[in-house]
Amino acid sequence: MLGATYSLVAIGYTLIFGILNLLHFGHGEVFMIGAFIGLQMVLLTNCHIVIAILGSMVGAALLGLIIERVSFRPIKKEYHLAPLISTIGVSIILQEIGTRIFGGDIVGFPKTIRLVIYKIGPVQVTSVHLFILAFALMLMITIHLFIHRTKVGIAMRVTAENATNASLMGINTNRIVSMTFMISSALAGAAGVLVGLVYNAVSPFMGTEMILKGFTIMLLGGLGNVMGAMIGGIILGLMEVFSVAYLASSYKDAFAFGIMIMILIFRPTGLFGTRLHEE
Amino acid sequence: MEPRNKQQLLNVEELTTGYAEIVAFREVNISVQHGEMVAIIGANGAGKTSLLRTITGVLRPKKGKIKFDGREIHNLPAYQIVQMGISWVQEGRAIFKRVTIEENLKVGAYHRDKKGMLSDMEITFERFPILKNRRSQLAGTLSGGEQQMLAIARALMSRPRLILLDEPSLGLAPLIVQDIYGIVSDLQSDGITILLVEQNASIALKTADRAYVMETGRIVMEGMTRDLMTDPRVQEAYLGGQR
Numbered sequence: 001m002l003g004a005t006y007s008l009v010a011i012g013y014t015l016i017f018g019i020l021n022l023l024h025f026g027h028g029e030v031f032m033i034g035a036f037i038g039l040q041m042v043l044l045t046n047c048h049i050v051i052a053i054l055g056s057m058v059g060a061a062l063l064g065l066i067i068e069r070v071s072f073r074p075i076k077k078e079y080h081l082a083p084l085i086s087t088i089g090v091s092i093i094l095q096e097i098g099t100r101i102f103g104g105d106i107v108g109f110p111k112t113i114r115l116v117i118y119k120i121g122p123v124q125v126t127s128v129h130l131f132i133l134a135f136a137l138m139l140m141i142t143i144h145l146f147i148h149r150t151k152v153g154i155a156m157r158v159t160a161e162n163a164t165n166a167s168l169m170g171i172n173t174n175r176i177v178s179m180t181f182m183i184s185s186a187l188a189g190a191a192g193v194l195v196g197l198v199y200n201a202v203s204p205f206m207g208t209e210m211i212l213k214g215f216t217i218m219l220l221g222g223l224g225n226v227m228g229a230m231i232g233g234i235i236l237g238l239m240e241v242f243s244v245a246y247l248a249s250s251y252k253d254a255f256a257f258g259i260m261i262m263i264l265i266f267r268p269t270g271l272f273g274t275r276l277h278e279e
Numbered sequence: 280m281e282p283r284n285k286q287q288l289l290n291v292e293e294l295t296t297g298y299a300e301i302v303a304f305r306e307v308n309i310s311v312q313h314g315e316m317v318a319i320i321g322a323n324g325a326g327k328t329s330l331l332r333t334i335t336g337v338l339r340p341k342k343g344k345i346k347f348d349g350r351e352i353h354n355l356p357a358y359q360i361v362q363m364g365i366s367w368v369q370e371g372r373a374i375f376k377r378v379t380i381e382e383n384l385k386v387g388a389y390h391r392d393k394k395g396m397l398s399d400m401e402i403t404f405e406r407f408p409i410l411k412n413r414r415s416q417l418a419g420t421l422s423g424g425e426q427q428m429l430a431i432a433r434a435l436m437s438r439p440r441l442i443l444l445d446e447p448s449l450g451l452a453p454l455i456v457q458d459i460y461g462i463v464s465d466l467q468s469d470g471i472t473i474l475l476v477e478q479n480a481s482i483a484l485k486t487a488d489r490a491y492v493m494e495t496g497r498i499v500m501e502g503m504t505r506d507l508m509t510d511p512r513v514q515e516a517y518l519g520g521q522r
Contacts, residue, residue, distance in 0.1 A: 154382050155389065158375045164337055165373050170361035170390040170437060 002198055003237015004136035008191035009210055010217035010229035011143060012184030018160040018224035019180050022083050026067055026090030027188055028211030032204060033094060034060040034189025035196040036102055042112055049112040053135065053193045060189025061182040068181040073174070091207070098204035106203040109196050132194045139190055140230050143183070147226060156180060160224065209253070216260040222270030232271065286312045287346075288441055288472050289334070289365075294343035294353075296333045303329035304496035306343070309474075311441065316463075316473040318483040318504065320517060321493035327476045328370060330493075331443050334474075335367045336360040347441070362390045366439035370446040370476075372426040374433065376419030380410055383418050383429055387436030396436065403432045406462075424455035431462060435471075442466065444475045448482060460486055480517035484508050492517070 009031055016024045038056035041047055047055075071086045116127040147153040159166040159176045167173045195210070196202040217236050221228025236256060243255040263270065289311040296303050304326030311317045319327050332338040334345055336357035345353040352360050366387075375383050384403060388396035404411035407428050413421070418429060427447060434442055444463065448456040460482060467473055477483035484490060484504045492500040492513065500507065507513045 151385065151389070154378065154386055157378055157382075158386050161375050161377050162373070164357075165369070165375070166386070167357040168335060168337070168361060168367055168369070169386045169433075170358050171386070172356075172358045 003234035007233025014229040025087040028207030029094035031188040031192040032207035035192030038193030056189040057186040061186040064181040064185025228272035290346040318475040318487035318490040320480040325493040326496040364440035366434040367443040381414040387433035
């Protein structure tokens with residue numbers, strides 16, 4: 001279940017990485033801010049959780065747009081490290097803003113979904129989990145159709161393949177980059193609320209762990225491969241669940257990052273990887 | 280000057296471009312009239328592709344002007360220049376290999392409405408039946424000649440008024456080069472203005488109306504292709520051994 005939310009974060013990474021060839025360290029904080037926006041909406045207006053998720057997606061998308069304008073576009077791309085460092089800066093700034101506004105404590109989500117426990121054979125599933133899975137899958141299907149069926153989706157893919165050539169097709173690649181940031185951030189915002197629901201915990205530091213998992217999944221699925229990110233997220237989620245069940249819950253993260261190292265050693269192109277640089 | 284200017288579609292005036300400190304070409308003057316096919320011939324490294332990069336807005340000129348249909352375009356971003364009607368078929372094809380053939384064509388018509396795009400897609404498939412049969416395959420699976428056809432077809436999808444063809448014969452077998460040049464001549468008959476850049480001077484001079492000879496970043500000769508073909512200097516430097 002949780003894997004599906006990982007997928008959402010990883011898709012965002014993958015989209016940004018595919019188009020800009022850049023690891024966006026601030027993405028985890030967009031996820032965190034998204035979680036807080038959803039939480040505040042529920043706390044302040046007592047709205048339905050779906051409305052809160054949509055609100056958080058809009059908020060996160062705007063945040064993504066601002067990040068792109070302020071910390072990417074003005075930076076010279078000739079220096080490969082510069083944009084990367086800039087995203088680390090964004091990450092720290094957002095984390096501190098989060099701490100200042102919302103405090104450093106972990107806050108729980110109020111009860112917004114009636115808790116029902118379903119038993120399917122030996123497996124127990126709660127209504128919260130089902131909701132999260134359904135919502136995450138719906139978003140993934142939407143984004144998949146968007147990327148593969150719409151004109152802007154095609155433009156995103158060709159910009160990822162070669163931005164100069166894309167602009168020679170009449171595509172305003174700056175606009176495509178902005179849109180990519182907005183879409184990726186919206187997905188991260190939704191994932192923030194969903195993860196907040198699962199763990200019943202929202203904190204300014206929740207993004208740090210998520211970003212590393214996002215990297216792992218991106219590697220697992222193959223860099224720049226959206227479908228790989230979807231499946232990779234679910235695989236990582238399942239592995240975590242099994243490691244909790246058969247090992248110990250405190251080893252969960254060690255397990256996840258162990259996988260990352262193994263992939264880097266044995267299959268650097270990822271499970272569904274295509275070679276990125278063909279020329 | 281004035282009456283001649285009226286028929287000119289592309290006008291490059293005293294253009295100089297470079298990468299950092301290195302000058303790619305210097306004080307280049309070129310004009311292309313409506314409906315004309317003009318060739319630029321010259322050896323590898325003469326600055327031909329840099330000139331096309333500057334016309335399409337990928338490189339910024341250091342000095343000089345580029346006018347398209349009377350409007351200055353040298354400060355516009357690349358995507359706007361395409362939308363004005365200049366389409367560049369790049370050297371080495373530069374098709375998008377990781378998307379399908381059909382999607383390549385769709386991207387070519389990016390700034391146009393869906394209806395025009397779809398009807399042009401049909402016209403394209405009539406002209407290039409190979410592309411129709413394989414429309415949903417990834418473009419990277421096409422052979423070199425087929426990729427060149429796709430690149431030309433994709434450029435046509437934007438309904439260009441001026442097509443820039445960069446080394447369309449490069450790396451292709453002689454028979455396929457003939458096919459491609461057959462298509463190029465058809466395009467001119469359809470009223471599309473063509474600026475052709477070629478190392479293969481022989482085929483370029485046979486196909487185009489007028490030509491410029493470029494050497495180490497400068498235009499050294501220009502004239503009607505029939506005159507250039509018989510010019511001893513051109514024969515010695517560019518047509519030698521091809522007789």
